[in-house]
Amino acid sequence: MHDINELIDNVRHNEEIARKFFEIERCILSIGRCDQFVSTLTKEVQKHFNVPYVWVNLINEAPLSHLIESLEKMPDLRDRVLFTRRRAMIDIMKSSNKTILLNTNLSQCWEIIPSVYRDIVSSVAISPLTIDGELVGLFCQADADSTRYDADTKDTFLLDQLAIKISICLSNVTAREKLEYLATRDPLTGLLNRRQLELMLDREFQRSKTQHRDLTVVFIDCDAFKSINDTLGHNCGDEVLEYIAKRLLKYVHKQGLAFRFAGDEFIFVMPGKSYEQALLVAESIQEYLQSNPLRYKSNLVPITISYGGASVISDAPSNYKYLLKIADERLYKYKNNRKRSVPTKVFKFLNKLR
């Protein structure tokens, strides 16, 4: 028989934990962005339960892959979120849908522990996170004290309860982010769409005027794209667009933003960069594409692009639409000059296939 005081203490203890769960849930339930979700969740659990190390592993594929780009850009979250292979998660969880406690042989789960914690933690609680019954992540709490999450403890009920609450909130936040992603991105390339371009340019143009800071836009257009589509098919055309978009992101990364404007036309915008600086970036993209044809089935498809730019300081446009117009006109001038002077590598290649 339990002593009555012991029972009362247990009830109080459970009430206290339920209150803490409620507070954590209240903080994270209405968050709309995944970076804020991870940051708030991990800090709240650390604070309420005095856990020194808390982080989340998320699966690096659908349905969460759209989160990778934004979460990886957040330096504050480097030790709080890891993108992990599904296989690595399954190897650790086996088929269990319950929390696993480990305080020996932690090296078996190195992949799911942030590298900065690997030499510090001695015990870890790993709880599965699910969306619609599918494993999509792990919620991990760890301590340097090897007795804190003791593998011999059989009762993980409270940790499981917490993981269920977190899973529900994660499902909400990822659904909101997915909607936001779909509304702002081009579905083929994942680049920001034209509506986002207009919003960004409107904002940056005002900033450029008030801060006397340059702002440059560059149009990029794939040469002979219609012929690629007609000769090698629409799927090949799609791959060409994705290939260009990837390169664009790589070269523009950190200096500005890249957008898909329409069809085979892209734009990148560089706040604070001069016309000459931005054209150097366009030239680098052009050189890369020229020397690295796209492998499509048994073909190496040559890709060439044309470009044209404009900037606030060198062109003094009265508004952002005019800035775009100047860049667009320069692109077409460039394209027409090249068309007359050099039959492109692309046409020669396509003619051989016909």
Ligand SMILES: Nc1nc2c(ncn2[C@@H]2O[C@H](COP(=O)(O)OP(=O)(O)OP(=O)(O)O)[C@@H](O)[C@H]2O)c(=O)[nH]1
């Ligand atoms: N595969 C694919 N084709 C697309 C997509 N969007 C637009 N297109 C096609 O892109 C082609 C663009 O044609 P044009 O603007 O004449 O491009 P081009 O052949 O490069 O001509 P120039 O710009 O003068 O060099 C059209 O045939 C569209 O049907 C897409 O998402 N995927």
